[in-house]
Amino acid sequence: MVQSVATKTCSNCGTPVESSFAHCPRCAQSTHLHRFTLGHLAHDVFHAVTHADKSILKxxxxxxxxxxxxxxxxxxxxxxxxxxxxxxxxxxxxxxxxxxxxxxxxxxxxxxxxxxxxxxxxxxxxxxxxxxxxxxxxxxxxxxxxxxxxxxxxxxxxxxxxxxxxxxxxxxxxxxxxxxxxxxxxxxxxxxxxxxxxxxxxxxxxxxxxxxxxxxxxxxxxxxxxxxxxxxxxxxxxxxxxxxxxxxxxxxxxxxxxxxxxxxxxxxxxxxxxxx
Known part of the structure; x- marks a missing residue:
């Protein structure tokens, strides 16, 4: 079962990235993409609603x-x-x-x-x-x-x-x-x-x-x-x-x-x- 995908190019914009990069230097997308699970969905929704200064709740x-x-x-x-x-x-x-x-x-x-x-x-x-x-x-x-x-x-x-x-x-x-x-x-x-x-x-x-x-x-x-x-x-x-x-x-x-x-x-x- 695949847990994550380590990319050599950014999946979002195609920019070449090194394996040590956590995020794409061009579009800032994570270079390690998890497959969708219920746990990840719950985390993403919670993060989207409550994250930092741009949260809906704030x-x-x-x-x-x-x-x-x-x-x-x-x-x-x-x-x-x-x-x-x-x-x-x-x-x-x-x-x-x-x-x-x-x-x-x-x-x-x-x-x-x-x-x-x-x-x-x-x-x-x-x-x-x-x-x-x-x-x-x-x-x-x-x-x-x-x-x-x-x-x-x-x-x-x-x-x-x-x-x-x-x-x-x-x-x-x-x-x-x-x-x-x-x-x-x-x-x-x-x-x-x-x-x-x-x-x-x-x-x-x-x-x-x-x-x-x-x-x-x-x-x-x-x-x-x-x-x-x-x-x-x-x-x-x-x-x-x-x-x-x-x-x-x-x-x-x-x-x-x-x-x-x-x-x-x-x-x-x-x-x-x-x-x-």
Whole structure:
């Protein structure tokens, strides 16, 4: 059984290497390649997740407690090697988010199509009931879309939020692209927090559309970016915590207004189709 392969040329790039070399001088790949075993796979996964300064866990931990410091070091000071790539981190978080939503269906499973007793009394006419059922169906489609495309909802939120922060802080020297990177970091943690809450709410039998869920959602979407920008500008051009919260609140308002208008347009289009 072959345990390892001692190479005379690098298996990755073909560069000639001496047998005493531990790594290729050109691409840095190990010159002694083990065959894959479950033990090696477990080691590689553990190493990839926890290794040194570029670990996912270190980035997640640092972002959770000092998002502004991470953003300042990554964007302003250019410490790109210190942290795990934020865009790769976002993709991993979105994959986890998709898994949670597709497994637990936290939004659509709590939506009821049946009218309440009071609504039933108001829907005594067949035409009214038909219009109600059509509106509810469109609403269910919107919620199902947001659940099915949770990662798309997050991705579309980033440029909108970044634009508002850029607009409000445009005199502080950051360009729009740098605000985009900042909001990639912020939304990664917000999405991760929301995804981790899904199975917890499932165990506690708390609806994702309930008041506690909404408090968690809007609290994180307003408070966390405010904390991040407050920390960031402490190193750059200081702002008050109230100013950071105000801009964060405005950013969430603009995003919600955008999504609300899109939803109203979709519902109105459905109503027009029904009248034809």
């Amino acid at each position: 980035l997640a931990r640092d972002l959770a407690i000092r998002p502004g410091v991470v953003a300042y070091e990554y964007i302003i000071q250019g410490k790109r090697k210190k942290y795990f790539n934020p865009f790769t981190f976002l993709l991993l978080v979105l994959g986890f988010t998709l898994l949670m939503y597709s497994t637990f269906h936290p939004i659509t499973k709590t939506l009821s199509m049946k009218p309440s007793q009071e609504q039933s009394r108001m829907l005594d006419m067949p035409e009214k009931r038909q219009a109600y059922e059509a509106a509810m169906q469109r609403n269910k489609e919107v919620l199902a879309f947001s659940e099915r495309q949770a990662k798309l909802v997050t991705v579309t939120a980033i440029p909108i939020l970044a634009f508002v922060f850029w607009l409000c802080f445009r005199k502080r020297g950051l360009n729009y692209a740098e605000h985009l990177v900042f909001n990639v970091l912020l939304m990664s943690i917000i999405s991760l927090l929301g995804s981790l809450a899904i199975p917890i709410f499932e165990v506690l039998n708390i609806s994702m559309l309930s008041t506690p869920s909404m408090i968690l959602l809007y609290g994180s979407m307003i408070g966390y970016p405010a904390l991040g920008y407050y920390q960031f500008f402490r190193f750059y051009k200081p702002i008050s915590i109230a100013g950071a919260v105000g801009v964060s609140l405005l950013a969430v308002f603009v995003y919600n207004l955008t999504t609300m208008l899109a939803t109203i347009g979709y519902m109105a289009w459905g109503a027009v189709q029904l009248l034809k």
